[in-house]
Amino acid sequence: MLLKSNQFYDLLSSDFDLMISWEKRLKVEAPFFEKIFRENKVKKILDLACGTGKHSIFFAKCGYEVTGVDNSRKMIEIAKKSTRGLYTVKFIKANFLVVYPRVKEKFDAIICLGNSLPHLLSKNALRKTLQNIGKLLNPEGIVIFQNRNYDKILSQNLRFMSPNITFRKNERIIFFRVLDFCKNKIIFNLVTYREKGGVWSFQTKSTFLRPIMVKEIEGILRILNFTDLKFFGDYKSNPYRKKTSEDLILFARKG
Numbered sequence: 001m002l003l004k005s006n007q008f009y010d011l012l013s014s015d016f017d018l019m020i021s022w023e024k025r026l027k028v029e030a031p032f033f034e035k036i037f038r039e040n041k042v043k044k045i046l047d048l049a050c051g052t053g054k055h056s057i058f059f060a061k062c063g064y065e066v067t068g069v070d071n072s073r074k075m076i077e078i079a080k081k082s083t084r085g086l087y088t089v090k091f092i093k094a095n096f097l098v099v100y101p102r103v104k105e106k107f108d109a110i111i112c113l114g115n116s117l118p119h120l121l122s123k124n125a126l127r128k129t130l131q132n133i134g135k136l137l138n139p140e141g142i143v144i145f146q147n148r149n150y151d152k153i154l155s156q157n158l159r160f161m162s163p164n165i166t167f168r169k170n171e172r173i174i175f176f177r178v179l180d181f182c183k184n185k186i187i188f189n190l191v192t193y194r195e196k197g198g199v200w201s202f203q204t205k206s207t208f209l210r211p212i213m214v215k216e217i218e219g220i221l222r223i224l225n226f227t228d229l230k231f232f233g234d235y236k237s238n239p240y241r242k243k244t245s246e247d248l249i250l251f252a253r254k255g
């Protein structure tokens, strides 16, 4: 079933946090962000494509004022339920394309993590989103994107990702991600296998992605007058290498 991204994440929402070892992930990512936020005197953060709000809530607990935005109604519902009275975080349902002017405040930092930008299916949509990010940033404000390394994925035809295996109550769940390459798009297939009492079932959800190459996003950011661009290949701040890095983590500053 090929779904729009908001339908895909609405359907995935109740399983989403099972696919990720959040404690492990945040332990790896937090020092990277904390250093950058400290160096740039960040107080207010926009978590764009916040999903179930794990980063937003984590940073709010660290003392930042955080707004999380996502286009999936169900992901936002889960995020809102998870705040448990924490008053330094709020969540808003909005699409990348209308986040400005739907969100009226300005931020010191915007983060857009977890390979969210490739859900934009045209160069125009990417340009418009990066423009919106510029409008939502304070002067000298910063943005950090984390996407998969599509320079490597496409050149090496990397179709499969390692499966995640998890347990919920008396159910075993395996998430298996497969990419189908078609022209300038990718079909992202998520196959979920479930085993309960020895009986297996599976379901497939698919949505389009548009791979973002470093050259493209760098070009647009420069046209939009972003400065101070830095390209990392991981959260240890190792440099981005097209052939080997897992991820493209991109830092830019509003010019």
Ligand SMILES: C[S@@+](CC[C@H](N)C(=O)[O-])C[C@H]1O[C@@H](n2cnc3c(N)ncnc32)[C@H](O)[C@@H]1O
Pocket (backbone or CB within 6 Å): 005, 006, 009, 048, 049, 050, 051, 052, 069, 070, 071, 072, 075, 094, 095, 096, 097, 112, 113, 114, 115, 116, 119, 120
């Ligand atoms: C893989 S999840 C990443 C969630 C979270 N940022 C993380 O790092 O785990 C991608 C998120 O992007 C959101 N998304 C996709 N297209 C979007 C759009 N056009 N506008 C806003 N959010 C979008 C989805 O709803 C989903 O929550």
